[in-house]
Amino acid sequence: MSPIRIRTKERPVSTDDRPQDPPANSASGRATVGTGPGQPVAAGPDTTGPDTTGPDATEPAAVAPAPDGPGGSGGRRAARGSAVRGEVSLRAPKLPRWAPLLTALVATAAGALLALTLGWGLIAFAVVSAAVYAVALPAWALVVENRRSAVDRLITTLVWSAFAIALVPLVSLTWTVVSKGAPAFSAEFFSYSMRNVVGEGGGIYHAIVGTLLITGMAAVLSIPIGLMTAIYLVEYGAGRRPARVINFLVDVMTGIPSIVAGLFAFALFSIFFGPGVRMGFGGSVALSVLMIPVVVRSCEEMLKLVPNELREASYALGVPQWRTIVKVVLPTAMAGIVTGVMLAIARVAGETAPLLVIAGSTDSVNMNLFAERMMTLPVFAYYSYMQPGVPPQFGVERAWGAALALILIVMSLNLLGRLLGRLFAPKTGR
């Protein structure tokens, strides 16, 4: 540790001395060479590579000043050398470009060796390999380069491994749902409800109907309210007190836990319809509570992106404010608004907890939002898993099938939103 620390401290000092104190060159030569072993004169960035392939590279570096030092009598070469010395050396020892790859190979090999000899699983192997890599590469950099660069390499490794770790659940989750859910898919699965089904068979038709109805109703409730509120905040309120209050309330609303939204809808409806109420519309209200703030925020964001110049251009043509908003501002922001709204719908379509509370669960198709229990996909998946019936494997299979169907719906809403956004985007035609 200590020699390296000295070297990093020494370097800037020596570069400072050099111009004003040429005879001291040999004394500070060690430091100079620390920044560039071999022939400092004729070196491109590439040639430093082979010199520094390993920890040994520091060894020649310490000896190197001799051929190049003040004793060197080759006139022209010495002149060029001193010219370089007179300026600042821009080269520093650097790990070759393939160093990370080599380290990764070694780390994988080490991990594999340990895993094979000790009989570990895949996860342990990955963890050990990553750990070896995270220690080895910075250590190597520490020896060849300097402490700062070693820290930099360590952090780079950590950042990328955080990234890799984050991908693991996504891949595992996708694989699990697809592999366990796909076998459940069949024509019957999508066209039958669970009415009078015990054991094998039955389907998610009633749940799909319920999800579409409840989510659709939630969208019908939320989009106008959300969009108009966003217009109020951006176009009319702009910084005044009522707008600030609404802004704050939207923030509060964003943070409402989904189950609390369900309880709210239940409390509200049980006051009007008596205790123990269950209806699809209540689910829509609960989902709206979750959806409105998302719609407000995304619409607000998009409206703010519309340049003020366009509003002014419209006003200058003698267009009243509301027509300016409807005909100029909204069309310009339409792409982003559509995307934002679709993402909001996709988000609430997967909500389970509020529907569990207020929409309840049933085995039959219910097309009426305003009466009786209504099944939805997430709730179906939940109950099929928690109460699979006898024998359990059919219920569990249906749970995974419903989960896959739900993911497909949510993802296609997601993609559709992005697609529509691109479709609505203003064309430049250039």
Place this chain on the structure above:
Amino acid sequence: MSAPTTSPPAPPPARAKRRIGDVLFRGSTQVAAGIILVALAGVAIFLTAEGIPALRADAAHLAGESTFLAYAWPLLFGTLLAAFIALLIATPLAIGVALAISHYAPRRLANLVGYVIDLLAAVPSVVYGLWGANVLGPAMVPVYRWLSEHLGFLPLFAGPASGGGRTMLTAGLVLAIMALPIITAICREIFSQTPRLHEEAALALGATRWEMIRMAVFPYSRSGIVSAVMLGLGRALGETMAVALVLSAFRIVSWDLVSGTAPSTIAANIALSFPEATGVGVNVLIATGLVLFVITFAVNFSARMIVARSEKGLVR
């Protein structure tokens, strides 16, 4: 722009006549904004109205506890513990991923990764729950066994290790994965908003990439990270289904992260008990929901305050 002149002598000019279209449109936006106010007031009022009877509930409806507080405390403990574990895991990961996207990955990969992380956010919570209970839990069993064998002297890993992996740590992990996209998205946004000039100034001083991030990016985004974490906490606190599916519900106070008897959370308890609850039992559950609402509100509120305070000081 300084030194305002003396206050104007004349009253403001009379308002011009208003157009009917403007009045109607403006009015309807105000109504929409008003609905938000009403809805939120409704949430508070109805939850309180339906929750108050819980304070007078008897032991029959409180799972044998004598007071509501005694009933709610273990659930609150479980909620906080699960959320805390989730954040402990999610925060460093999210910051790492956000950095990878904003400062390490090439642009095209960064866009792709950003999209993938957004997908992670779009996965319904019930699917996370199924995955946590069926895949993650069983996969973690050897780890739990190892932890309870070698670190069993710590109360956290006292064991005995769960055989099915349905433990507090599994729940925390699932919540971490669910909070990850939120925290990542906000951090990424903030990191990429770092003024280019600050970054280039740092690089021009000879900083390595990490030093640049430490000198230019982190100071700029500290409050943003804090609020991102708080918002993630808000999500982890209120998450219902994942916990309901992963944990078998016990209303206990236990620090043991690897045993099968783990404290349940408020939200999961509501989801599990609500379908069978009747009478005052429903009010008890609503009251716990109110507690959850107040806690998430406090967390979100302080997050916003932190952001608002730092925005005042930051000249962008």
Place this chain on the structure above:
Amino acid sequence: MATSIDVSDLDIYYGDFKAVEGVTMSIPAKSVTAFIGPSGCGKSTFLRSLNRMHEVVPGARVDGRVVMGGQDLYGSDVDPVEVRRQVGMVFQRPNPFPTMSIYENVLAGNRLNSRRMKKSEADDIVERALRGANLWKEVSDRLDKPGAGLSGGQQQRLCIARAIAVEPQVLLMDEPCSALDPISTSAIEDLIHELRTEYTIVIVTHNMQQAARFSEDTAFFNLAGAGKPGRLVEMNSTKKIFSVPDDPSTEAYISGRFG
């Protein structure tokens, strides 16, 4: 269809901040009047007060009178929207509506007010406005293409076409050439020269040669001092301003000694 504007003792405020103080001037009809002066002296603010555009900023208001065709623009029963139909405006940066085609952009003033018109009438207006803006030849074959696809200079002429399509009496231009290259600038200048026969044109410019080249009258604005409101220093025929101005500070500004 052009009219003169008489401004008397106009003060402009943003909230408590007084931006422009005590301007009295008379802008002649069917001519080009140029406003010059250092940055931040209130000339753009004053220009925007001539069609009540400054009211778009919350808290902005004025004291004083702006009389156009015998009516005070700030009279209590005057609708700012009507004012803006009579007094068109062209902005510093070209701002065609990105969602509209060239054709729709020109018609925007009519269509956005949902005036119903026949196709032939609409075609007429578009052609007349585009010809008036010297743009017809360049875009007549691609009227249905987005306006944002034109070059900067073409976009600015499109904005002028859009402004004259509603047949205003007055055309206000806020540094219309400052975001354009020299060739586009000269095209716009030629256009302004032609438009003066039909419109009262008021133009804010930082380019003194430009003001000297095509304006009949020039008004010089300046700050009364740091933190004080802007005011009108002098207004005279352009020839006089650029040769023997009344006020020494005008001469100093024009000869480049400050500002």
